[in-house]
Amino acid sequence: GWGGCRALGGLVGGTPGAASPGGDCQGTGRPGGDAGHLGGCGGWLAGGVCRGTLGGGRAQLLSVSRRLLGHRLWGSLLRASFYGQFVAGQTPPEVGVTVQRLRALGLRPLLAVPIEEDVGEGWYEGNRGAVLGCVGLSAQGGPQPMMQLKVTALMSARLCVSTGRRGGELLTPPFGRERCRGPGTLLHNRHLQASLLRLDGVTQVRAGVRVLVDAEYTYVNPALTLVTLALMGRWNRAQPWVWNTYQCYLQDCLVRLGADAALAERRGFCFGVKLVRGAYLEQERRLARERGYPDPLHPTWEATNHSYQHCLDLLLELVARDGQQCQLIVASHNETSVSHAIRRMEELGIAKDGGAVCFGQLLGMCDHVSLALGQAGYAIYKSIPYGAVEDVLPYLVRRAQENQSVLQGIRKERDLLRRELWRRLLHRP
Numbered sequence: 001g002w003g004g005c006r007a008l009g010g011l012v013g014g015t016p017g018a019a020s021p022g023g024d025c026q027g028t029g030r031p032g033g034d035a036g037h038l039g040g041c042g043g044w045l046a047g048g049v050c051r052g053t054l055g056g057g058r059a060q061l062l063s064v065s066r067r068l069l070g071h072r073l074w075g076s077l078l079r080a081s082f083y084g085q086f087v088a089g090q091t092p093p094e095v096g097v098t099v100q101r102l103r104a105l106g107l108r109p110l111l112a113v114p115i116e117e118d119v120g121e122g123w124y125e126g127n128r129g130a131v132l133g134c135v136g137l138s139a140q141g142g143p144q145p146m147m148q149l150k151v152t153a154l155m156s157a158r159l160c161v162s163t164g165r166r167g168g169e170l171l172t173p174p175f176g177r178e179r180c181r182g183p184g185t186l187l188h189n190r191h192l193q194a195s196l197l198r199l200d201g202v203t204q205v206r207a208g209v210r211v212l213v214d215a216e217y218t219y220v221n222p223a224l225t226l227v228t229l230a231l232m233g234r235w236n237r238a239q240p241w242v243w244n245t246y247q248c249y250l251q252d253c254l255v256r257l258g259a260d261a262a263l264a265e266r267r268g269f270c271f272g273v274k275l276v277r278g279a280y281l282e283q284e285r286r287l288a289r290e291r292g293y294p295d296p297l298h299p300t301w302e303a304t305n306h307s308y309q310h311c312l313d314l315l316l317e318l319v320a321r322d323g324q325q326c327q328l329i330v331a332s333h334n335e336t337s338v339s340h341a342i343r344r345m346e347e348l349g350i351a352k353d354g355g356a357v358c359f360g361q362l363l364g365m366c367d368h369v370s371l372a373l374g375q376a377g378y379a380i381y382k383s384i385p386y387g388a389v390e391d392v393l394p395y396l397v398r399r400a401q402e403n404q405s406v407l408q409g410i411r412k413e414r415d416l417l418r419r420e421l422w423r424r425l426l427h428r429p
């Protein structure tokens with residue numbers, strides 16, 4: 001009873017109709033046909049929670065609502081709505097249920113541990129255990145398993161800022177095995193060495209799982225890319241085990257992507273790319289204003305769309321040349337981007353199930369696009385954060401605050417869900 005085929009027609013037939021950020025998710029299919037994470041009342045409730053509470057901010061959500069409702073009721077309400085819609089669960093068995101549900105629908109899991117920034121070596125060591133747990137869970141998640149990795153869970157953001165300035169010395173082996181020297185205090189260098197060993201350890205264990213490193217804020221990104229390229233140089237000899245993320249809302253995205261792809265080719269390692277528009281729009285603009293440097297983002301959504309398409313075209317050409325050397329996940333809910341990728345794949349002769357190109361969307365977002373892609377035989381992953389309500393919610397709230405357009409997408413999806421709920425209540429065909 002789900003209208004995925006209508007969405008499929010729109011996607012594969014190449015009739016995109018983008019109107020606004022997040023707006024592509026509107027009107028192309030009926031979400032909520034399948035229970036659990038793929039829609040239903042939870043999604044509708046989630047929309048209400050987002051509208052009512054997320055806009056008001058994290059502090060409001062975490063303290064006022066918990067105080068008013070009491071811990072138990074607050075937790076239950078969130079589990080029935082926002083948490084239930086966007087998070088896989090807390091324990092491995094709960095995550096396993098979500099993964100099975102997705103797999104039954106032809107979708108693959110892309111697990112992520114949403115860990116907030118903290119300080120102290122002990123905290124980062126603890127996170128190493130959580131990240132390794134994620135490797136283990138992902139390894140059971142089906143064909144060509146993947147997971148997301150947040151470098152700042154294993155290495156402090158402050159260290160990332162200074163490491164970014166130190167530049168290419170990280171690219172030379174042995175990765176973290178020798179005592180880090182150079183500028184910086186002894187403590188700083190010790191933490192750098194410990195962080196590199198943690199990151200290296202995770203990618204070494206990997207257990208057949210591709211590790212997709214997330215992009216974050218522009219003040220940490222140079223270090224993240226540096227570390228990721230170093231890991232790629234070390235582990236991506238025969239296959240792209242480590243991938244980097246490129247945010248197309250950044251004005252220099254295409255240039256940096258081209259430079260890194262050329263570096264991979266020169267140094268003879270495989271290049272894996274997660275291509276996104278970028279989730280930190282509001283924050284980046286505010287930081288640029290406050291600190292008095294030029295806004296690093298494209299000035300409009302349309303300019304970001306052009307950037308995304310140019311990056312996509314560049315990557316698809318590289319994949320068509322050698323699908324082992326370069327691989328790509330089109331991580332977007334935007335149907336115009338998804339349709340464009342599908343069309344170019346056909347034109348360039350890239351197989352939909354060849355393993356070189358796949359698609360990614362967030363759990364609870366644009367399920368109709370995901371299902372349509374899965375039904376059409378494309379490799380499609382749902383990004384799934386998991387963890388305790390208290391641990392996961394601040395992350396989701398921050399993401400929603402950072403990206404109003406995601407909220408807009410949720411609102412539109414909520415409207416579709418409301419319509420679907422009425423249709424079912426009235427038993428219309």
Ligand SMILES: Cc1cc2nc3c(=O)[nH]c(=O)nc-3n(C[C@H](O)[C@H](O)[C@H](O)COP(=O)(O)OP(=O)(O)OC[C@H]3O[C@@H](n4cnc5c(N)ncnc54)[C@H](O)[C@@H]3O)c2cc1C
Nearest residue numbers: 021022214215276277278279300301304331332333360361
């Ligand atoms: C699997 C997966 C992994 C992800 N990993 C990351 C990650 O590592 N790092 C990260 O930052 N994000 C990540 N994201 C989030 C991603 O960036 C957001 O989903 C994305 O921003 C939403 O855009 P969209 O492509 O779905 O399309 P749309 O909804 O069409 O576009 C919205 C986006 O366009 C851009 N935009 C909107 N208005 C403007 C404007 N006025 N000027 C300039 N640009 C504008 C913003 O980037 C905004 O988020 C990931 C998403 C997925 C699905």
